[in-house]
Amino acid sequence: MADSPLVVEHQEGLHHQFVDRDQQRNAASLGMWLFLGTEVMFFGGMFCAYLIYRLWYYHEFAAGSRSLDIWLGTVNTAVLICSSLTVALGVRAAQMGKRRLLVLLLLLTLAFGLGFLGIKAVEWHDKFVEHHVPGASFSAEDLIEHYPQLHIDPSRTQIYFSLYFAMTGLHALHMVIGVGIFCYLTYYAWKGRYTPEYHTPVEIGGLYWHFVDLIWIYLFPLLYLIDRKPLT
Amino acid sequence: MSEPILSSKLYVGIWAVLMVLTVITATVAFVDMGRFNTVVALVIATLKALLVVLFFMHVKYASERLTKMVIVCSLFWLLILLFLSLADYRTRAASHV
Numbered sequence: 647m648a649d650s651p652l653v654v655e656h657q658e659g660l661h662h663q664f665v666d667r668d669q670q671r672n673a674a675s676l677g678m679w680l681f682l683g684t685e686v687m688f689f690g691g692m693f694c695a696y697l698i699y700r701l702w703y704y705h706e707f708a709a710g711s712r713s714l715d716i717w718l719g720t721v722n723t724a725v726l727i728c729s730s731l732t733v734a735l736g737v738r739a740a741q742m743g744k745r746r747l748l749v750l751l752l753l754l755t756l757a758f759g760l761g762f763l764g765i766k767a768v769e770w771h772d773k774f775v776e777h778h779v780p781g782a783s784f785s786a787e788d789l790i791e792h793y794p795q796l797h798i799d800p801s802r803t804q805i806y807f808s809l810y811f812a813m814t815g816l817h818a819l820h821m822v823i824g825v826g827i828f829c830y831l832t833y834y835a836w837k838g839r840y841t842p843e844y845h846t847p848v849e850i851g852g853l854y855w856h857f858v859d860l861i862w863i864y865l866f867p868l869l870y871l872i873d874r875k876p877l878t
Numbered sequence: 879m880s881e882p883i884l885s886s887k888l889y890v891g892i893w894a895v896l897m898v899l900t901v902i903t904a905t906v907a908f909v910d911m912g913r914f915n916t917v918v919a920l921v922i923a924t925l926k927a928l929l930v931v932l933f934f935m936h937v938k939y940a941s942e943r944l945t946k947m948v949i950v951c952s953l954f955w956l957l958i959l960l961f962l963s964l965a966d967y968r969t970r971a972a973s974h975v
Contacts, residue, residue: 671881672942679945683952690956697960698967720904724897731893734934741883856935863926867903867919875910 659844671846678850682857689861692816696809696868703802708873709789710806713778715769719870722765723862729758730859733852740845745838748848752832755855759825766818773807780808795877810869817865820858827851882939892933899926 657667664670700707736751777785784807786800831851834840840848903922907915931949932938940946 668881668941672945675940676942676944676948679948683948683955686952686956687959690959693956694960694963697964701964701968716904716907720900723900727893727896727900730896730930730934731889734889734892735886738883738886738889741881853935856930860927860930863930864923866900867907867923871903871907871915871919873915874907875915876908 657843667843671849674846674850675853678853682853685857689813689816692809692813693864693868696813699805699809700872703799703805705796706798706802707806709786709793709796709798710778710803710810711870711872712793712874713776713789714810714870715772716870716874718765718769719866722762723866725758725762725765726859726862729755729762730856732758733855737845737849737852740835740840740848741842743842745835745840748835748840749832752828752835756825756828756832759821759828759855763818763821763825766814766821770811770814773811778807779811780804793877813865813869817858817861820861824851824855824858827854884933884936884939888933892929896926896929 660667660670664673732751732754736748736755739748739751773779776788777783784800784804786798786803789803790798790800828851831848835848899922903919906918906922909915911918937946937949
């Protein structure tokens, strides 16, 4: 910070309304956290609907959950956690001004992100093949046959799958947006725009990516692990 | 600069813990613990979320208290949404049947 208000030296990348870089960075970070707060409420509506219907239609939710591929779900969780590590290390590389390392880590993050979306696409495809997509061709016959002891109602099962597609769909949309943001970051990191003094976009983009990972950390147990214990 | 640079060892350590917790939660789901299956799954998820927020998102090292306030407020708002909705739906006559 300048000692005298009359002597304000120009700093590269510092906007005039901020006292110094720290304040500018904190303001950007705070703005991102506020946005993430609205995102919590955005997803919160769906989590709330999920909670109410799960309490009402527990058996249908249990049967629907059993029909998901837990193996693919676990692998996808691991893929997202790996991407969060590469993002955290990427922010660190930006802090230290290691341009090549930053570009490499951003590219790795993109690879993990696209890998996640690919696995998700496979899972959705399976649901289409099994007629588990809500709509005219929906059928829960296979689940009724598999789990006769749960006495499930097909129309209630449809609610589970509606929520499954809405929640994973909204999450996947956030992943697609995240991939877009990271393409932008990779391009400018490669151009050498980010330095130890100025790398706010990497940090802010990183916060967004970690948040999307956080949502998945809850979606995984809530959708895949409702009821996996052996049926008697 | 008030922004600390954490060691890459710490990040890799957090990553390893997150991976182990993921394997644990998927494995434990097959064990019959009655009602506690859901509790265990949510406790593990919350533990993972805490690790991500505190270390990967740097909240543990944030100098700005306002950031922490925003996070606590968001969670509080979410709890209002969940608890009040649930209080309503759980105390009504079963109109959905």
